[in-house]
Amino acid sequence: MNTIQMWFACVAQRARFAIAFAAVVVLAGCAAPGQEARSSAAAPKNIIIVFADGTAPTQWEFGRYTSRELRKKPFAATDVVFKTGALGLLTTHSADSFVTDSAAAATAMSIGYKTNNGMIGVTPDGKAVTTVMEAAKARGKRIGLVTTAAIHDASPAAFSVHARSRRDAQSIVDQYLALEPDVLMGGGRDYFLPRGKGAGRRSDGKDVVAAFAAKDYQVVQDNAALGKVGETRLLGLFADEDFDLELDRNTAEPSTADMMAAALRVLERDNRNGFVLFVENENTDTAGHRNDLASLMHALWAVDDALQVALDFQKRSAGETLVIVTGDHETGGLSVTYANANLTSNNRISPARAELEMIAGIRMSLDKAAERLGAKPTAEALDKVIAEGFPGFRLDEDLRDAILNRRAIERNATYLPQSTLGRMIARQTGAYWGTAGHTPEPVAVGAIGPGAIGFRGYMDNTDFAKELHKLIDSGGVR
Numbered sequence: 001m002n003t004i005q006m007w008f009a010c011v012a013q014r015a016r017f018a019i020a021f022a023a024v025v026v027l028a029g030c031a032a033p034g035q036e037a038r039s040s041a042a043a044p045k046n047i048i049i050v051f052a053d054g055t056a057p058t059q060w061e062f063g064r065y066t067s068r069e070l071r072k073k074p075f076a077a078t079d080v081v082f083k084t085g086a087l088g089l090l091t092t093h094s095a096d097s098f099v100t101d102s103a104a105a106a107t108a109m110s111i112g113y114k115t116n117n118g119m120i121g122v123t124p125d126g127k128a129v130t131t132v133m134e135a136a137k138a139r140g141k142r143i144g145l146v147t148t149a150a151i152h153d154a155s156p157a158a159f160s161v162h163a164r165s166r167r168d169a170q171s172i173v174d175q176y177l178a179l180e181p182d183v184l185m186g187g188g189r190d191y192f193l194p195r196g197k198g199a200g201r202r203s204d205g206k207d208v209v210a211a212f213a214a215k216d217y218q219v220v221q222d223n224a225a226l227g228k229v230g231e232t233r234l235l236g237l238f239a240d241e242d243f244d245l246e247l248d249r250n251t252a253e254p255s256t257a258d259m260m261a262a263a264l265r266v267l268e269r270d271n272r273n274g275f276v277l278f279v280e281n282e283n284t285d286t287a288g289h290r291n292d293l294a295s296l297m298h299a300l301w302a303v304d305d306a307l308q309v310a311l312d313f314q315k316r317s318a319g320e321t322l323v324i325v326t327g328d329h330e331t332g333g334l335s336v337t338y339a340n341a342n343l344t345s346n347n348r349i350s351p352a353r354a355e356l357e358m359i360a361g362i363r364m365s366l367d368k369a370a371e372r373l374g375a376k377p378t379a380e381a382l383d384k385v386i387a388e389g390f391p392g393f394r395l396d397e398d399l400r401d402a403i404l405n406r407r408a409i410e411r412n413a414t415y416l417p418q419s420t421l422g423r424m425i426a427r428q429t430g431a432y433w434g435t436a437g438h439t440p441e442p443v444a445v446g447a448i449g450p451g452a453i454g455f456r457g458y459m460d461n462t463d464f465a466k467e468l469h470k471l472i473d474s475g476g477v478r
Helices: 003-028 033-039 057-070 076-084 102-111 132-138 154-158 169-179 208-214 256-267 283-290 293-316 353-360 366-373 379-389 397-404 418-429 461-474
Strands: 046-052 086-091 142-150 183-187 218-220 234-237 275-281 321-326 334-336 431-433 443-448 457-460
Touching: 046 293, 046 461, 057 076, 057 293, 057 334, 057 353, 057 443, 076 293, 076 321, 076 443, 086 461, 102 132, 102 154, 102 461, 132 142, 132 169, 132 275, 132 461, 142 154, 142 169, 142 256, 154 275, 169 208, 183 256, 208 218, 208 234, 234 256, 256 275, 256 293, 275 293, 283 293, 283 366, 283 418, 293 321, 293 353, 293 418, 353 418, 366 379, 366 418, 379 397, 397 418, 418 431, 457 461
Parallel strands: 046 275, 046 321, 086 457, 142 183, 142 275, 183 234, 218 234
Antiparallel strands: 086 443, 321 443, 334 431
């Protein structure tokens, strides 16, 4: 099969999957009468948004299947929320492109208006519009923002504040200080500290960590301290920039589930009017950009572990909590398919147990492999990385040559050598990637609990925001 034939095969497979998923969405609308009545009851007191950046139906299915087969655990996103709650699809285009970025997508999902790629919480002309967290705070609710990215990154920022550019990290952090979320956790310590203090990058000399502490926030900077939080407001900064990918995670950085549990402990205190909590795993998106299948798998499992914490809280909250599971766009054009094992025979790889075990045996992320190889990789270093990090895999000569000469294999394979190593994994597992960027594939949204029914069906991502604002406005000060 040549490159063009394989491309068409991948497109056809993704089209079939989208049609099948759309059929499931329709069927999900035919819930049992009791279920629908519960889902459309009074507005929720609490709303928890579990956000897997870069994740669409193909990724959710990959997470479900690998969780079942490799770690022998059910997958709550598909087995609970999508199966028994309301299920929908969101279109993702931005105001100025068919292919969105995270800033424009999260903005649409927060303010209910399309904006240009790169813009945060504003319309294309720069006008600020009320975000989800601003609306919640105005209605007397407590609010929380949690991510494995820098906390000033596009998605948490777009759900809370405003900026003409997602790169205005210093302004975004300043707006957090003014907004005073009850919980603020993630990476991104760099723009909380002035230059010359640790990894600080602020140009104005301010120590915003100290400013939060002066407002009676408990400040924690490692996982051990996070487990002991007991204050009513929390600032957790666990990395200078983004967290490591799960395969490389150090013990000082908490898991998504750890942060979910800590956020809920804080928010359920003095919770007369309820709360809105946004919890994002950014590593699903990072893995897609790098074409890193093993890192994607572990990130999806991390999202699902956090979701289970949210669902456990929902059970304790006596029907007062809505849990939403979604993403902002698809990243990587993932397509798991059967393909020829090589170009000279018709022997096919049909992904099954053996291929899954190869994926499970990968010991480092593709980012870590790139770091180990350095800017000028040698053949010796490359052989060592493959042997230590990717047992059972072989590196074909064309890919070896591309890595050693820092040459891209495709125009859309823009992360080097990660995209090339991703192709090595694809050739031996059947998990191919169409791009190192985003795609316009609609994303899934699942919701369970009071108000869930409003997220059912095929809708624009601006409709997601409108439904959230409606629920927040209906469930305000009590």
